[in-house]
Amino acid sequence: MKYVIFVVAGLSIIMLYLLASAGANTEFFERHYRWLIVSIVIFLLLLIGIVVFLLGRLRRRLKTGVFGSKLALRLLMVFSLMAILPGALVYGISVQFLGKSIESWFDVKVDRALEGGLTLGQTILDNLLEELQKKARGAAIDLAEPSSFPLTVLNQLLIQSQIQEATLFNQDGKVIAFTGLDDTVLFPEIPNTEAMRRIRMQKDYSAVETLANNTLYLRVLVPVNILSANEDIRVLQVLQRVPQSIAHNAEIVQAGFSDYQELMLSRQGLTRLYSVTLTLALLLALFSALAGAFLISEKLSAPLGSLAEGTRAVAQGDFSRRHQIHSTDEFGILTESFNLMTEQLEAARTIAQQHQQEIENARAYLENILANLSSGVIVFDKVLRIRAVNQSAEQILQIPLTNFEGLTIEECAKQEAGLRLLAGEIRSGFDSEEVGEWQRQVLHFNADKEQVLLLRGSRLPQASGGGGVVVFDDITSLLQVQRTVAWGEVARRLAHEIKNPLTPIQLSAERLQHKLINKLDEADARILKRSTETIVNQVEALKKMVDEFREYARVPEPELYQVDINRLVREILALYQTTDNTENESPLPPITIELAGELSPVRGDPARLRQVIHNLLQNAQDALVNIKEAAITVRTRSVNNGIELSVTDNGKGFPEQVKTHVFEPYVTTKPRGTGLGLPIVKKIVDEHGGTVKIQNIQPHGAQISIILPAFLHNSPRVSSEATHA
Helix, strand or coil: CHHHHHHHHHHHHHHHHHHHHHCCCHHHHHHHHHHHHHHHHHHHHHHHHHHHHHHHHHHHHHHHCCCCHHHHHHHHHHHHHHHHHHHHHHHHHHHHHHHHHHHHHCCHHHHHHHHHHHHHHHHHHHHHHHHHHHHHHHHHHHHHCCCCCHHHHHHHHHHHCCCCEEEEEECCCCEEEEEECCCCCCCCCCCCHHHHHHHHCCCCEEEEEECHHHCEEEEEEEEECCCCCCCCCEEEEEEEECCHHHHHHHHHHHHHHHHHHHHHHCHHHHHHHHHHHHHHHHHHHHHHHHHHHHHHHHHHHHHHHHHHHHHHHHHCCCCCCCCCCCCCCHHHHHHHHHHHHHHHHHHHHHHHHHHHHHHHHHHHHHHHHHHHCCCEEEEECCCCEEEEECHHHHHHHCCCHHHHCCCEHHHHHHHCHHHHHHHHHHHHHHHCCCCCEEEEEEEEECCCCEEEEEEEEEECCHHHCCCEEEEEEECHHHHHHHHHHHHHHHHHHHHHHHHHHHHHHHHHHHHHHHHHCCCCCHHHHHHHHHHHHHHHHHHHHHHHHHHHHHHHHCCCCCCCEEECHHHHHHHHHHHHHCCCCCCCCCCCCCEEEEECCCCCCEEECHHHHHHHHHHHHHHHHHHCCCCCCCCEEEEEEEECCEEEEEEEECCCCCCHHHHCCCCCCCCCCCCCCCCCHHHHHHHHHHHCCCEEEEEECCCCCEEEEEEEEECCCCCCCCCCHHHHC
């Protein structure tokens, strides 16, 4: 589009120049005036059409909100005002000046002066012609004499007068005699037909003519009548050069008068010509300014639009935009600065992405470590809001801690009552004056059991935002193991220290009875016998207790075999259900057997597993004392990587205060219990790599479940115990 505007504007300027030149060139004006006007009007209409098209395009851009369109409109208005106001002012002044100046050209004084100059010059030339005509007539008289010599007469005339050339012709125009001052002229000037016609009519001819070299001459022709009757009429031609000063001034006056007459004739035409020229020039300047304003505004707004588009791309995160630099001005510097900025932003983003990736990798690595830690980890900020927890923390506490992220530890305790003790210890640990790390031991209660947690807290550096991290472990099993080991040591010492004197005590009591029973009277003998029996019975009770302690403390390596747990359960229950059972003095309540089919065998010591089942059944029987409609249920089922055996009763269940301590020695609720049955079960199951779990059954009753690992085909020491348990 800009090339079209340049071409049209250039051609219009050329046409205006030609139109302006036509005013000073009458011949050109007459031949090309209309063509120039039509051409300029066509180009002007074309330029107007271009401006209208550009205005329509600007209007569409304004409606669609194209960046830079408002700036283009503002620049267009500024350039239009800059073109219209001075142009209108110059146009008005030019029209006024043109009208007055053209009118001043045709003043009456000028007319009279030109006419007087022409009359004066004409009078001078007429006088010169009249004088030359007199000289020519005198010479014609001399040449009329028959005895005269024409050449002599002509030479005398040339010498006596200031004529340039004298020639004698016959009536046919042939030269009879010729003389002249210029030796280079070989032939005379031949008179024209009009002059010869006047001579034949016996009339003189005189005129001012321009001959060779544009020199002004006075030409006079007079007839020469020879007196002899037989002679034809001759013609005498005299040429005299007009003086240079007179000729020059006459030419100037004549040319000025001719031009003035032409201007007089074209007075109205000139007025229209200059008016049209000025109008077309104004319109051309106006629309050229408008078109130029479009080009300049687009040129100015184009880099701004590119920069705006690039800025939007940068705002959206695209730093790859680069713009070409087309100039070295401020726009070029701005574009170069933008390119440098986007390049630096892209480099910074690349570095930031690398750092972010490194942070993400480190975070993923840390999260992977935390996820695989068996210890629970809770990270707090400086006001003890939870920032992060690992999976082990939720598994240990049995509380969805991830739902509490962003809450303070006190707010968590309000929403979850089980966190109150833990929250108090954490707050106390971080509020204490301990520097670096602190350690606490706290009880935690969940729905199933009581846990002992070991808390270890540490403050985080202020450079990382402050706060702290708490690591905790469930040491309940560890404490149980420690207590079990301690009770085992106690049991071994008791078995050693107590059993040794029991036999002498029993023997001494029996000996006393044997020696003294016959020496005492009947009353004393009865007292002795009763006392001796009491000593023996208590010694037997102590021996039994010592044997149980010895059994609890014994840690021989179990001999593991492939054992069918269902078959083992059936064999033991068959013993309890026989009337002549020697292993159990009182029969058990009705037993419901729910054994799963096709169970995998377990790896275990059959003798010790029998003891586990005996102890579980005995514990269920003791729990059903004074219970109407007592019942026991024995179940087996397959669980993940193991076999579960459970014994359920409908007794009173375990009191909450002792439920977490039932696997400790001498913890019992039975009047006659020793408190060693369940600890022995726990010890044997632990030796087999299994787990024991107790729970109360609603509305009443209790269930003890043991899970033993299933037998693997690559397990060592496989025996045929599976067939006979």
